[in-house]
Amino acid sequence: MQKRNFVSYFLVFFVLSLLIFGITKTGFLNPLDSFFKNIFSPVQALTYGAFNKLTGFGQSAEIKSLKAENLSLAKQLVDQNKLVGDNKALRDQFQTVSPKSPGLIPADVVGAPGFVPGLSTPETLILNRGASDGVKVGDAVVYQNNLVGEITQISSNLSSVTLLTNSSFLFTAKTLQTQAMGVVKGQGGGEVILDNVVLSDSLKKDDLVLTKGDVNAQNVGFPPDLTVGKIASVSKNPSDLFQKAEIQPLVDLSNLEKVFVVINY
Amino acid sequence: MKFLAIILLSLGLVLEASLTTIPFVFLILLCLMVILRENWLFAVAFVFGLLFDLLSFKTVGGTSAFLVLFLFLVLLYQSKFEITTRYFVLIASFVGSFLFLWLQGYTHWIIIQAVVSSLIAIGMFELLKRVAKNKFLISNS
Numbered sequence: 001m002q003k004r005n006f007v008s009y010f011l012v013f014f015v016l017s018l019l020i021f022g023i024t025k026t027g028f029l030n031p032l033d034s035f036f037k038n039i040f041s042p043v044q045a046l047t048y049g050a051f052n053k054l055t056g057f058g059q060s061a062e063i064k065s066l067k068a069e070n071l072s073l074a075k076q077l078v079d080q081n082k083l084v085g086d087n088k089a090l091r092d093q094f095q096t097v098s099p100k101s102p103g104l105i106p107a108d109v110v111g112a113p114g115f116v117p118g119l120s121t122p123e124t125l126i127l128n129r130g131a132s133d134g135v136k137v138g139d140a141v142v143y144q145n146n147l148v149g150e151i152t153q154i155s156s157n158l159s160s161v162t163l164l165t166n167s168s169f170l171f172t173a174k175t176l177q178t179q180a181m182g183v184v185k186g187q188g189g190g191e192v193i194l195d196n197v198v199l200s201d202s203l204k205k206d207d208l209v210l211t212k213g214d215v216n217a218q219n220v221g222f223p224p225d226l227t228v229g230k231i232a233s234v235s236k237n238p239s240d241l242f243q244k245a246e247i248q249p250l251v252d253l254s255n256l257e258k259v260f261v262v263i264n265y
Numbered sequence: 266m267k268f269l270a271i272i273l274l275s276l277g278l279v280l281e282a283s284l285t286t287i288p289f290v291f292l293i294l295l296c297l298m299v300i301l302r303e304n305w306l307f308a309v310a311f312v313f314g315l316l317f318d319l320l321s322f323k324t325v326g327g328t329s330a331f332l333v334l335f336l337f338l339v340l341l342y343q344s345k346f347e348i349t350t351r352y353f354v355l356i357a358s359f360v361g362s363f364l365f366l367w368l369q370g371y372t373h374w375i376i377i378q379a380v381v382s383s384l385i386a387i388g389m390f391e392l393l394k395r396v397a398k399n400k401f402l403i404s405n406s
Binding site: 005006018020021029043 | 324
């Protein structure tokens with residue numbers, strides 16, 4: 001073979017390849033590319049399926065059946081573990097005096113947008129209950145007698161809960177021992193404060209903060225005496241109008257799997 | 266021989282696109298180029314490179330460029346060394362498979378895969394050499 005001869009062949013096909021590569025990278029060939037991929041993907045699926053069947057040809061029926069049984073048992077184990085967890089959560093909730101059980105709907109947490117374990121704390125949760133289950137915007141979400149958050153968005157089958165640590169969260173509350181009144185404000189990043197407490201009121205470390213109760217005539221809102229958390233530290237300055245306290249929620253909001261929506265107080 | 270090459274390459278293409286990471290198309294093309302040293306293999310490498318990219322959902326043109334370039338390098342060696350030998354095929358297929366797998370983004374076990382590829386290439390080379398020899402004898406008789 002003459003050297004010059006094969007060099008010209010090489011140059012033609014090499015330049016052509018690079019040209020196609022470059023054009024594909026820029027996206028000009030995308031429609032053509034997806035057209036060919038659409039044509040080839042069934043072929044590929046067919047050959048993959050055929051070869052899979054061929055590779056499984058030597059397996060005995062017993063091994064195949066054992067593999068299927070193994071898969072089914074693994075699924076049963078996962079289902080059973082979930083049932084045990086659900087059962088425990090329900091038992092804990094229904095042993096709680098307030099809120100009353102008939103007004104509660106159990107809901108599974110199915111999402112926590114923007115939550116990265118170890119990096120951020122959840123600000124909202126997505127529940128698998130929606131308008132078709134009787135959930136309304138403004139309903140309180142609890143775990144046992146602890147306030148978790150408020151329903152802020154609903155669709156027919158899902159709802160979004162704004163957690164009490166969310167910076168847009170705001171409601172009135174009182175302390176258990178000293179009966180000091182104030183406004184609970186989410187600070188984001190898992191922090192909550194009790195603000196706007198007049199200086200004449202007394203705030204004590206480790207005192208519990210409870211909801212004051214703001215259920216309206218449409219039966220929407222927070223019932224009274226739900227636990228928000230306990231006071232971790234108090235910030236009081238004589239020159240300020242109000243004092244404030246840092247609240248530590250008693251529930252680990254990043255670890256919730258099942259919660260309850262208060263639909264009827 | 267062209268017909269046999271196309272059949273073998275098609276089979277290799279299907280295997281490579283759906284089942285294995287062993288670069289069959291590259292190995293077949295390498296063996297054919299070492300034995301036949303014909304220019305139409307550049308065109309075949311170009312077309313099968315495009316088909317491989319389409320089947321494996323990669324950027325079209327990359328594999329073609331690699332195959333055409335590698336075959337060119339193989340042909341460049343023929344002026345200095347005898348390339349129709351097992352040793353050359355062994356080394357070229359090992360280096361080529363390693364580079365191909367690395368460029369395709371594989372990181373696990375690529376040396377072992379390159380070794381297996383070079384062993385497959387030796388077997389393929391011996392087989393194709395015999396077929397080519399028989400064809401030559403038949404066409405001369």
